[in-house]
Amino acid sequence: MMDEEVEMMEHEHSKHPIEPNADKERMLKRLRRVEGQIRGLQNMVQDDRYCVDILIQISAVQAALKKVGYSLLEHHAKTCVVHDIKNGKEEETLNELMKVIDQYAKS
Structure with missing residues (x-):
């Protein structure tokens, strides 16, 4: 992960738990x-399963x-x-939101 991404993840929004x-x-x-699906993938590779079956499972994961x-x-x-906008941090919060949406859309 790039330093900027790590910095963004550690932003004060982390104070809002799920x-x-x-x-x-x-x-x-x-x-x-x-996690279980990934363990299954590891087993599929270990067991020399058919590539297409592995690829289908990767897609599911x-x-x-x-x-x-x-x-x-x-x-x-x-x-x-919503919390940060109510507390007057509109621009900073929306910029961060757009960055994370952009980052997520690329994945």
Whole structure:
């Protein structure tokens, strides 16, 4: 990760945790599922499975991870961004939001 990206991740928005706990648990459940899929991919490679089957599984992992990211982006917009705009940080917050959307769209 580039230094600028790390700096952005450590921005004061990190003070806004993922709440309520149901949202956090849902996100963790999805991430655990992705983790299991990745372990499955490792096993597929280890077992010399057919390349197309591995590629299909990679595509599924990417889609699942992208879904988690969109969920987090939505949460961020509805909580952190709204909070900061209400506190007079419109320009800084919107610039950061646009950067993260641009970064995410490239992935």
